[in-house]
Amino acid sequence: MALIETQNPVFIGDEYELAINQSIQSVLDSLQNPNHDLSVFTSTFLKLMQAKPDPLLETIWVFSGLVFQIDNPPKDDILDEVLAVKDLFQSITAYSASCSPSVSIALIAPVIFKLYGLAVDSKRKDADLKRGKKAKREIRSLLDVILGYFNVCCEGPNGDEDSGLVRPLNDLVSIWVHGEGNGNGAGKNGLKQFFPLFSDEIIDCVTEESAGVLGLLAGAVILEAFLLKLCLKFSDGSSRQELQNDLRNWAVCSITGFHNFYFFDMLVKMLLEPNLTVMSLLSSEDESFLRKLIYDVVILPDYSFLNLEKVGHLSNNHVKNNILSRLMVTHEAIELSRKNKDHTKAISYTNAFSGSHLPTVVTKLVTSELGAQGIESQRKGSSPAAFLKWMLDLEDQGLRLCDGFMSKHRERLVRHSSRLDLDQPSSEKTDNNLLFFIDNKGNDEDENINDSMNDVFVAAAHEMQSGKKRKEIKTKDKDGVKFQRHNLSGPRAAGEFKTDDSDSASEVDDPYSDEDLE
Known part of the structure; x- marks a missing residue:
């Protein structure tokens, strides 16, 4: 649905948030009716979305959800469904063009939700079907575009990380999972359906926060896309060694590029769970392989965005935890x-x-x-x-x-x-295959430095065989991320x-x- 210029109401003080609250409540009440008609709400949310130069997340979230469900009834062809999700992504990015980075990323949560469902469905389809194979390629291609979009968003300032939502997240999730839980909200079941790659602890972390929920939600959405990308790579047919090298290098570069504390924090916390919640996409053997790979990318690199001076705007409890x-x-x-x-x-x-x-x-x-x-x-x-x-x-x-x-x-x-x-x-x-990266992203004064890696990290991650010379590591990877020498002899x-x-x-x-x- 294209945006139509309408005569927008003028809101004073808290009237805007009050109007959003009441409108969302009307949608939630309607969802309790099996014969609900969502089309009656689109004009209301279009006006709310256009009433501000930088619309609130809730207005875009609900409006895109209403339009998607009205314009896209269930389809038999998986490729058509993939194309519909692609249109959804393009629409949301257009609607959120003036929004902050955290809001822009968080708004992609419904796209990942739909894309995950298609990825699971594509596994169940006959792999020999031509359109099924094309659908898989389209899913992976769209996921790459989304991850690139996140990378661009992460380059911008994130001053809104401590902002909250007008409505609880489970209410917003209900728009996409059709009020699967109790009362007006999605409930725990709906949240699990909407965030299928997260454990209960991570879902609680995202939904129980109030002031900083936008930053947490953005980090969670990045993590979902990150995990989905890793899981889909297992169907490439590559050898274990090739898969390990490709995924490890990609993951380290991606984590460095995102430089998002909340994303990394949730990734670490997932490793404290007995199993990664990827069993709908991977076998138990593949899950074990993926866990070991994530250990590598979490433990071996020394990411500069985790330095305490870079996370001073976060609460002490988050950092210490x-x-x-x-x-x-x-x-x-x-x-x-x-x-x-x-x-x-x-x-x-x-x-x-x-x-x-x-x-x-x-x-x-x-x-x-x-x-x-x-x-x-x-x-x-x-x-x-x-x-x-x-x-x-x-x-x-x-x-x-x-x-x-x-x-x-x-x-x-x-x-x-x-x-x-x-x-x-x-x-x-x-x-010999364990490369230990030290990134120096964002230090402009060292742009032209071309140092080797610190000896202590080389000993930990890239020790050459006896008698062989150590290789020099270039200071920039393919994405232009610099790696610098880190003096650890006496911090x-x-x-x-x-x-x-x-x-x-x-x-x-x-x-x-x-x-x-x-």
Whole structure:
């Protein structure tokens, strides 16, 4: 449906949000009627959408949902359905052209929802059908366009990350899943249907927030598209080694390009779940393979957008929880590698942790809670296991970190208790295929620097065979993302974690100064 110029109402004060609330409630009430007619609401939401130069997310979300369902009754041909979703994406991007980056990304959630359903359907269709094969190609092509769109959006400022919604997210989801839950909202079942690649914990994280829900929702939508892309690559017919190399390189470049904290935080938290929620697209063997691959892209690179100075606008709890989650994931990846007798990979993870900024910030996080006197001496060893054992012991003495993070994961830590008091030494022997990237995205003053990778990361990720010369790593990948030398020989502790856990965003100092980044 093309936008039609209409005489728009003028809203004063809170009238605009009140009108949106009432209009959405009318749609939700209508959905309870099996014979509902959505066409009666389109003109209302068109006026609401055109009433502001930068329309609210809710107006575009509902208007596009109404138009899509009116103009696209169920189709028998999957290729026609793919083309309809392609039109939906183009319409939403046109409607949101003046919106902020977070809103523009979050609005693509219904497109990913529809695209996921088509991806699952395409697996069920006869692979020999010509149109079925073409539909698969169209799905992947559209997904690539969407991911490119996210990358462009992520280049812009994200000053709206702490903004909220006029209506709860589950109400908006109902527009697309036809009020599958209870009452006026989608309920838990509807949210699970709308976000099929997310665990309950991630859904709760997105839906329970209020002030920062736009930033969280944008990160969640990026993660959905990211996971869907990874899953669809498994049908390429590539060898395991080719698939691993292609996906790992693509994932690292994509994470660097998005430089989105919420997306990365949710990706890390997914690894704390027993299984990735991709079983509708992958076999259990493929899910295990994907988990190991995501361990690589989460643990081995040292992403500059995670530096504390880059996330100072976020709440302390978000930042601290992410730090502890990454510590836990690194420990579990090491344990899994040892269990599978892949000691080379375990050493790579251990060395990567030792050479990263995580040990410094974890120590700083804990000492900011208890004070520095006598705390450091209590830790025995420098592995992730040693840090976790240290914090577990401190919690037994009364420490409560990040709203009880350690208490929440105590059971899983106790299962590893036999390993938590061991500090496995690192080794120079590592996997030649594990590249450790250090990105320097956004540091304009170093545009022309062409440094090799830091030795400590090379030892962790790209140790050459005995007697061979180390390869030089170009400072720019195909997307122009720079990788720089990171001096880790003596990072300076600068400032302390603030312990104010209020909802307001707060500053968190980086343990490195500018002099530490050469």
